[in-house]
Amino acid sequence: MKMKVLLRNLNTREFVAGKDEWTSRAGEGFDFGVSFLAYNYAIRNNIPDFEVVIRFEEYSQEIILHRSRFAGGPMETMNYAG
Numbered sequence: 001m002k003m004k005v006l007l008r009n010l011n012t013r014e015f016v017a018g019k020d021e022w023t024s025r026a027g028e029g030f031d032f033g034v035s036f037l038a039y040n041y042a043i044r045n046n047i048p049d050f051e052v053v054i055r056f057e058e059y060s061q062e063i064i065l066h067r068s069r070f071a072g073g074p075m076e077t078m079n080y081a082g
Contacts, residue, residue, distance in 0.1 A: 010049035
């Protein structure tokens with residue numbers, strides 16, 4: 001099962017596509033491989049409102065890991081979308 005780990009900006013609804021690059025299409029988003037790397041990228045690049053999206057393309061399903069809206073807060077909830 002192929003899986004992609006993406007980072008989505010909640011304000012623009014766009015995915016990180018590369019350094020300083022964004023896309024509205026999940027298929028063009030950068031695959032971080034693991035959620036921890038996506039989370040760290042968001043923190044290091046001062047993206048205050050984001051979610052880590054784990055996409056299973058074969059099944060058109062996502063697992064969404066929401067970040068707290070408070071600066072420096074931990075990932076707090078898991079939401080299954082499909």
